[in-house]
């Protein structure tokens with residue numbers, strides 16, 4: 001209990017430091033996620049049209065995922081990106097690609113052929129096929145992919161402090177350097193809350209965006 | 217009448233295949249006609265159908281849709297002019313029934329109120345309560361109900377031509393029959409030009425104005441159902457009808473195969489009262505009389521037995537048994553049996569005897585019903601006037 005009260009004291013004494021770290025952490029999650037979504041979804045949609053593209057695309061994303069996260073960060077330095085927020089964001093972005101690519105592809109390819117055939121036969125254009133048939137029907141699976149990418153990214157983001165990206169990981173590392181468990185916790189607790197919050201929001205979103213006809 | 221579709225040497229060869237899937241397909245379809253494409257699996261029915269709405273591009277030949285070459289239509293516009301129903305139904309699961317029915321109307325920019333009105337109108341046409349179904353989702357409907365919606369969806373924009381690829385193929389037989397009936401009624405009101413693919417000969421015979429029988433991508437015969445039954449163009453057509461209707465060539469079937477093997481017989485020495493009782497119990501009006509060695513002696517009719525019985529006579533049945541005009545042997549063909557039945561002034565039954573005169577079985581009209589197609593042909597060959605004069609002589 002003394003540990004928690006010490007942590008609380010740290011929060012009270014350095015509210016701006018904790019707040020700044022949390023905001024930094026949010027950026028470290030939001031920016032790579034946004035970029036990953038913007039990159040992965042169109043690329044995957046393209047590879048559902050140009051099938052041979054999918055092999056290289058998913059192979060690349062899968063390869064990145066097999067690299068241990070720490071090693072990927074180190075790799076950023078090794079390939080000359082240096083340290084700081086930018087290489088961290090690149091690493092996080094690369095790591096988030098795979099679940100989104102995989103789920104987008106599975107979601108779109110999983111749309112029933114009969115439904116697509118009927119729609120085409122009724123005269124939907126290529127764009128309409130995507131927007132009013134394939135994407136709505138794949139949406140649930142795509143969101144699930146984004147959700148799992150988000151959870152990984154939030155976890156990974158705390159490690160980004162290792163290459164000087166700041167955020168809650170920075171706080172945790174400082175705490176460890178000073179052998180202060182309360183400071184470690186001051187970084188850990190918000191990180192955990194962020195992870196749960198992120199997952200909960202995505203779960204809610206998944207539910208809201210699933211058309212009623214597909215539920216149950 | 218206006219020609220709605222004109223197929224001109226239409227052919228399709230898929231890349232990487234040896235023989236064409238559709239080969240030199242020629243057909244004119246009149247307005248309001250229901251054309252059924254039928255044939256064995258892989259004969260090119262679906263390919264033909266999908267060339268009409270340009271889901272498949274022909275390799276050669278052309279197709280004239282409502283007077284215009286198919287190539288002069290934009291593919292998307294062409295499809296919106298046509299109705300399309302498939303076996304897999306393919307309702308959009310994330311849209312309500314109302315939205316599904318009026319999908320094409322929405323694509324063409326018809327406003328919401330008119331769409332809703334149309335959906336209600338159509339649901340009422342097939343006896344589905346609009347209030348109950350409009351806002352449901354496809355998965356909340358049974359398979360039969362879903363395909364009803366599939367058909368309504370093809371009617372919503374009031375297309376002149378509707379393409380249907382085994383629309384009732386996935387339904388259980390009872391449901392299929394129900395939807396066929398319903399669709400026939402619907403068709404009487406809307407009178408669309410319909411191209412209907414099936415592999416079910418019963419369905420073809422009951423729905424079609426004309427049947428197009430295909431094999432290996434080509435047309436084997438185009439004819440009205442009655443005509444195709446009476447005059448199959450060749451062995452293939454005959455066997456195809458046969459396969460689906462359990463009809464076989466009467467000339468290939470022996471009497472022994474189709475005869476009844478357990479006819480009601482009576483021993484030669486039995487009395488008239490026994491004969492009356494047997495007929496009552498077995499519900500027959502003719503008895504075959506045989507002796508103890510199964511040798512056939514003759515037949516007695518109910519009328520004759522009653523007549524003699526009421527006259528107080530104490531004859532044995534053998535004394536009033538009559539030899540029939542015709543008898544058959546087991547290895548005679550069913551065709552012979554048909555001819556005999558028709559020529560013999562429409563006999564009800566013919567006993568089948570072996571070379572020793574022993575009773576083997578019985579041919580009735582019922583045993584020949586399965587060979588109906590040929591019976592029609594025989595009936596057509598045996599001139600009715602000659603038959604009646606023969607009967608009178």
Ligand SMILES: Nc1ncnc2c1ncn2[C@@H]1O[C@H](COP(=O)(O)OP(=O)(O)OP(=O)(O)O)[C@@H](O)[C@H]1O
Nearest residue numbers: 230231233237256257258259260261262263264415
């Ligand atoms: N996309 C394709 N690529 C290559 N060959 C095809 C393709 N689609 C169909 N075929 C071939 O073309 C032929 C005709 O096929 P089609 O689907 O038109 O037959 P069908 O009469 O509809 O058969 P079924 O009764 O089984 O539905 C078949 O031999 C089939 O294997």
Ligand SMILES: [Mg+2]
Nearest residue numbers: 261262263381
């Ligand atoms: Mg087919």
